[in-house]
Amino acid sequence: MHQRLSAEQLATGSILVALAVMTLKVAAWMMTGSVALLSDALESLVNIGGAVMAWFAVRYAQRPPDAGHPYGHHKAEYFSAVIEGILIVIAALVILHEAISALTRAGDPAWGAAGMLVNALAMLVNLAWARVLLRAGTRLKSPALSAGGRHLMSDVWTSAGVLAGLVLALVTGWAVLDPLLALLVGVNILREGWLVIAASVNGLMDTAAPAEERQKIEEVIQRMAAGALQVHGLRTRRAGRALFIEFHMVVDGAMTVRASHGICDMIEIALKDALPEAQVVIHVEPEHKLEPAGIEPR
The missing domain is CATH 3.30.70.1350 (Cation efflux protein, cytoplasmic domain)
Structure with missing residues (x-):
């Protein structure tokens, strides 16, 4: 299906997917009270902001050359990707702050399986859409779509790690695993933000063709x-x-x-x-x- 969709349609789809995934993750957090799931939900908030910026950037990049931009507006997508990377870094810092605070007040891991199942559903939706964006980003040579796909794949691995850790916490009763997992989530998201920024800045520096x-x-x-x-x-x-x-x-x-x-x-x-x-x-x-x-x- 993604081979028939334009960059603008894919960017619109990213906004809708990000809204749906965040709704699921917030529901999972409210059902469990897990700080690790809260961290996962906060990253989805960044996904929404990034998807909106990618939508505007893709539309602007498609404008034909004009007197002020004789070589076109193609680099607009790199600016979108840089801003998304900055938002990812900010989200990571917020998550790290929440995780450090939660370490001092870790309680019993009393959450049930329902919330984790909801979060797992959100992870599967992200995985499917990330694969669509990565393939389309390569096909359309779109930095904005590629950055969005890489970010979502990072989100998928984060969710998978969080769910595995929470299951372990339930089995062992080690409540401290929850904020520790949130710390790991924050560090991983911080790394992903840096990679997105670095790749996009490299594009702004007139990188040679592969x-x-x-x-x-x-x-x-x-x-x-x-x-x-x-x-x-x-x-x-x-x-x-x-x-x-x-x-x-x-x-x-x-x-x-x-x-x-x-x-x-x-x-x-x-x-x-x-x-x-x-x-x-x-x-x-x-x-x-x-x-x-x-x-x-x-």
Whole structure:
């Protein structure tokens, strides 16, 4: 199903899923009074904020280039992911505060199984939606959707650990496991927030295309640049879904502008067939600009 949904539809779905999951987790906390389940519910509050920001970012990133943003608005999704990472860190700090306070007042683990079953249902919903977002984020080259998917997967592992620990607390009667689990939840969420921020900031710094994409680009150029002498100075950068490709193509100085432009057209068409989101800029140069190393056309 996710292969037919657009980024905007997926972002809308994330808001609805986050609201449903938070409702389930708050219900689980109210049924048990567990500080570990409260921590899990607080993370879902961050999920809602992140999903709303992702929705706005995805819509804004889809705007076409204009006079003020000639290269498009693709990087808006990175800003959304950075803000979501900051919210995750804030939630982690709140959880750690609650857990430390609860360590001094741990009581008997008197919660029942019903609340934990509700929390388990919320975990399964998160797991299913996280897989949808991760696949769609890769397919659509969407930093906002990918960040949301990674966050939800972290939430799934957190919920699984909390439920396993609470079952252990019920079996052993060690009430202190509840706030200790909340501490572990907080540390894990803090780590996830840092990873989301780091990955998004890296995108804002004009990161080069991944190695597999660069290899594909070089193969297309080598195959389609027949008639040119050399291609060098290949540079790439990712900006959300957009992929910018720039390189120098050396041709015989006697070649006509029309002929060299025809080679450029063939390369550009082939690159866009292989990578539909590519935006290509080619600088044509005469033979005295040959470099010691470069891509040799076949």
